[in-house]
Amino acid sequence: MNSPRWTDHPDGVTLTVPVEFSFQENLKYLARSTNECMLQIRNGKVYKAIPAGQDIVMVEVGPDESNQLHVRFLGKTESLDKPSRTEIAHHIHDWFDLGRDLAPFYEMAKSDALLSKAAESFYGLRIIGIPDLFEAVCWGIIGQQINLAFAYTLKRRFVEAYGSSVSCEGEPYWIFPAPHRIAALTVDELKALSFSAKKSEYLIEVARRIADDQLNKELLLETGDIKQAEQMLTSIRGIGPWTANYVLMRCLRFPSAFPIDDVGLHNAIKALLGSERKPTKRELQHLSAHWAPWEAYATFYLWRVLY
Incomplete structure (x- = not known):
């Protein structure tokens, strides 16, 4: 995996992309559902809220004139320091798997x-990718044994009920719920969103493990072995081989x-x-x-x- 390379600009950062990268092909994938609640697509660009340090930064992502990936910061970003800008660059680099040959x-x-x-x-x-482990595991659990359209509906209900949002140009942009917020819920509260009792239990259990730092990306990556990482995930109730490999694929x-x-x-x-x-x-x-x-x-x- 190659490390991210980018240049700073007053309004954002520009990431260097590999030869084998097409923003348009990735945009088509991101646009596959009109019910996606974690981003918006307008005029050939992606708009998304990204946590960075103590801030939540609204970004516009699209190709520049040389087909590199320009990430423009929206809203009041005067206080956005170098570590936060670096965090955003790394997030986008991971999101699009730009380090992969x-x-x-x-x-x-x-x-x-x-x-x-x-x-x-x-x-x-x-x-x-889904850089956040909790979001990746939740999306894997939500998608178990239901069609994709209903999975998106459940995710939207989950995010809008328990996530946070920022407003940009009158539109809300959502941040996935924090593990500690879900860990404090009851099964009945999630069932009210049309989750099954079992899925509600699984989501709360995973949230508690991540909130208590019993499970995190570092622990999984430190195994250095896909089979060990898979076993660590499948030892958790509600995570079978399919969900584990989905997380290993899109997050790890x-x-x-x-x-x-x-x-x-x-x-x-x-x-x-x-x-x-x-x-x-x-x-x-x-x-x-x-x-x-x-x-x-x-x-x-x-x-x-x-x-």
Whole structure:
């Protein structure tokens, strides 16, 4: 992974992007749901609130004239110090996975029957990350065994009920709920938002562990091993292999994370093969045998075949 490189400007920062990066492909992914509550897209740019130090900073993200990634700070940013600007630059760098050299992935995908067309069609797409561990785990739990549209509805209810927001040009921009806020809730309070009793319990349990610092990104990354990190996650009630690998993929950035039981992945492969049935696990293991260590990117690109 390469470290972020950026230049400071009076109104923001400009991040250097890799050759294998297309802002437009990433924008299409971010725009896949009109019910996304954590950002807004207008005129080809992304608007989002990002915590930085003691501040919450509204940013506008889009390509500049040389196709680098310009992050413009909105609102009153006179007090935004160097550490906060650095934190925002690192957040955007992580969000778009800009430190990843994708040349080996594209080389592998060229000769793979399932991946070659997707890699060509979506060239420059990055795994859009979820840098905050609590948000990543919650989104994984929320999405369990329901369709994507309802998952977005539940997330919006959750965020608007218990998150915080800042206003910019009359529009609210939301920050994901803090773990300590969710840790103090009862199951009935979450059930009132249409969460199942089990999901409510899982969300509160994860919130308590993170609020008490029993679980954090550093602990997971310090394992240095994807299997150990997966086991640490799956030891928590409500986090199975699918949710664990989703978090390892989108938050911890393990390129070999592989949610092999994902229904969307199965449906994408079924569509690409023109099959009347989804692949069995054994068939999927055979089809993915040459993806290592790029299973996460292979999965992400195949998801894009569906939406």
